Amino acid sequence: MTEPTILTNAVVLTMDAARPRAEAVGFAAGRIVAVGSHAEVTAALPDARVIDAGGRSLLPGFVESHLHLVLGGAELSQLQLGGLYGFDALHKAFADYAAAFPQRPILLAQGASYEILGAPVTRSDLDRVLPDRPIAMMSPDHHTVWANTAALTAAGLLHGAKMPHGHEVVMAPDGLASGELREFEAFGPILALGGEAHLQLGIATGAEPSPWPSEAMRAADRDKVAAGLAHCAAHGITSMVNMDGNRYTCELLRDLEAEGRLTARVKVPFHFKPHMDLAELDRASAMAAEYCGEWVSSGFVKMFMDGVVDSRTAFMLHPYPDSDITGAPLFDPARFREICTEIDRRGLQIAVHAIGDGAVRTTIDGYEAAQSTGNRDLRHRIEHIELIDPADIARIPALGIVASLQPPHAPGAMDFPMSTMGSVIARDRWQDAYLCRSLVEAGAKVAFASDWPVTDVSVLRGVQAALTRPTYEGAANQQMGLYETLYAYTAGGAWAAHMEHLTGRLMVGLAADLVLLDGNIETTAPQDLGNMGIALTIAGGKITYQGTRVG
Template sequence: MPIADLVFVGASVFTAGEEAPRRADVAVSDGLILAIGTAEEIGELVGAGTRVVEASGRLILPGFQDAHAHPLFAGVELLQCDLTPATDAADCLGIIGEYAAAHPEAEWIQGAGWSMEFFDGGTPTAAALDAVVSDRPVLLSNRDHHGAWVNSRAIELAGLSAHTPDPVDGRIERAADGSPSGTLHEGATNLVECLAPPLDDELAYRGLLRAQEELFALGVTSWQDAWVGAQSGLADSLDVYRRALENGDLRARVVAALWWERDRGVEQLDDMLRRRDAIAVIGAPERLRADTVKIMVDGVAENFTAAMTAPYLDGHGHPTDNSGLSFIDPAVLADAVTRIDAAGMQVHFHALGDRAVREALDALQAARDANGVTDGRHHLAHLQVVAETDVERFAELGAAANLQALWACHEAQLDELTIPFLEPRLVERHYSFGDLQRAGVRLVAGSDWPVSSADPLAAAHVAVNRVGPGSDAEPLGSAAQKLDLATALSAYTAGSAYVNHREHMTGSLAVGLAADLVVLDRDPFAGPTDRIADTRVLSTWIDGECVFERAES
């Protein structure tokens, strides 16, 4: 009879396919789940060298898997001017001023995390920044990373003026005289970003390891990085992952989604295949793969660049001539997706507006028509608005719905900068998780961290309640769009494991699978649904080794 290296006793367990937790002990040997059973059954596997973890009253789940995150950038931003703790505009300016004073050697002040709702129209001004930093250029991405706040020095260095045209994939926010006012949207951010100092390789490496620590503390054992490539002055963030893998510092399981440059054509696919193969020859696919392509189809609704089927409204409720941006011509998108699919790569779409969702699904249909059914496991992320007629197409095309569930609630950015500018019928279609579930669509889950919190339990809370943790707001949308807790947690485990092509080894609690586990301090199924987000991770395990343990309070 085998002897376990590790056993958890007195716990309950939950895995996808079950409606509720069940009482069971878990035994682990050589990094794999050896047995799940009664105390008597597991007791027979305990030997002199077995580590016994008392988990009475706790809940054990498979490790969470984030199917859409940006950990490297999140970690770097934690090490730069981090505005995520700010509560209003004045708080942002205070943090910026303190950071600049503490870093007099910095050529540029860079960071991220400001919230658009802190500022009139979601567009802060260069003048406000100049009041705290005027001697050096300042470049600060907003919380959703679809815009940037810059000061006058940065505008001057970039040579921007009232005569500078908007790029085709972005917009310069302007004062009454046409001059840049200090906010840049989407592709317009590149007009300044291209001048900023390159991201130091050591900073990027430290950022990745810091992010890994943060995710482990939230029970996340695996993720898909939704933007890997040459950007923000970094030669290629895939090299950072490769270095961490070869150094033995990459403990998590990662799928790198290689960034599709929308100003290039299908010739870039050959480069991606070479990068994919260069990672594959390392021979550690259980730790790092690079066989996904990330394509951004549109922008975001709060700056009116999400691609909608109906035009945005003005401040008086009248239709404008703007229905958002399709960053890639639909015919070009269909050709690219068909070629990517034929090459055996997965496509990970950013598709937020209903027109963008339709264009992505049309591209998948073109790939299906050309290539037949493949095992691409393509997925569409964000899905703020999905037309009712397109819901069933997901299942028909084998496309997964990648949910950022934490967004599916009333909060200032949505209520002040989005809902007033959309037709009511589009508002009613916001984050239609229930419709997708009933249509038999495979649900997966991600955070988009650092755009929003990486906490899977907070996201599950919103998926179930359609209300943010601690909020007394009304639920967003109808009760029909709510998910039950079992479905939400299954999306964050088995669902994401499936799109990561790792369901054969992770995502579920089953004998023979990797012992990637998370132990919670309570059973969220047992309490009221409005307390789900109060649940905390006690410990996180990968291959049966503890990578995070919460200190006793």
């Protein structure tokens, strides 16, 4: 759809404080031309095509503030194990998948719960599932992979391998790899068996493909990205902050834009790793300068301060339950402060994965040190914040830090079971876990996301999770309100990504990025929001997804 168009008879929630509600929105040439009553908008665009929204909710296109587009697109064709438990079910799933794909060099599965077999998974367990072909399955958080003996052998990992700090080939008492591989460097050789390791290079090592992929490989990679984009468009997403990637990712996206297949605005980071010299940030500055368009942009540096709670690699201030393990920061704190200061000096935004309260504090300290440069509107971000010490909550708004949060991650809120809480977070710290409400009340700027493919990319399921999440024993209610949640998925996300001049609100002059829901979100019970469909997604004035009930 490129011709002037009006969406009318809608419940328009603009996310614009000056005019929060309207009946119609009109756009032309990719920009919003009018917002208001039916009469006002038709007067501004008298010859426009008119779409009757039928009383449904119309919102700014959703901003997905933390996902992994390339990985998610590639994984759509892999075996999906979400919600599957028990050996018999696992055996059948892999047997059926193996029969369907007899020529694949490795059978990769996604979404395997840490509790899928009720005990730590070993290579022997997976040998029983399928002994004669390499198989591997990845945890939902994408920080752990389990592989059978055939896969470990083919990847050269059966006898272990030297790994960077924080990455581990777990060894068994028999002197061979147990089958559990923690973090990207450890399981990278497994993914390489499937021919997709080059898509993980940005997040795994910060490197670029070498040799550069052939045109045939790039075409196949573009198709995987396009599949991910289509999946996101079906959930109303028109802008996203892609938390993996490198210059190669930017090139794939720019090529898709040239082909007319880029259906969302995408920001891509430069990954800075603990082993890198500060001079590597020249690459980040170069990416920021080259990729600065409305559809493909960079301009931020991503780092990992810790791992995840399930594998006990998240960095905690206090030990995990029934242990003396606290995890450890991936960056030396003093060096991290130096790195943050240099990134800030270059005028680049910083986004740091920090899950444990120790990692969160170390990250805040780094951002505080960076303020010495005098830059004050870079909107440095902390991704996840699954546990935070109460003393650090007020520091986040005080330092202007963005809290990039994922409502679906809280156990019991969506797909992650409550049973994981007791094993990874001490009960007396439940009051400090997944504090969406507390951070908002403290004045923090927040942006919401799914971390897809870690969880379902569905924004409406995420909204439901935010509104209905359970209250943990001894903790305050962390449920969010509808409008503040929608703001965090639209205008809040746009602001956090430095896109507020372009998208996130329905205002004259901004991009025609809209989502028409298949119902009225204000009159739908919170527990039913995840079942609501998307009727229409429009990015830059073009339809990127259309449901069955829109004419």
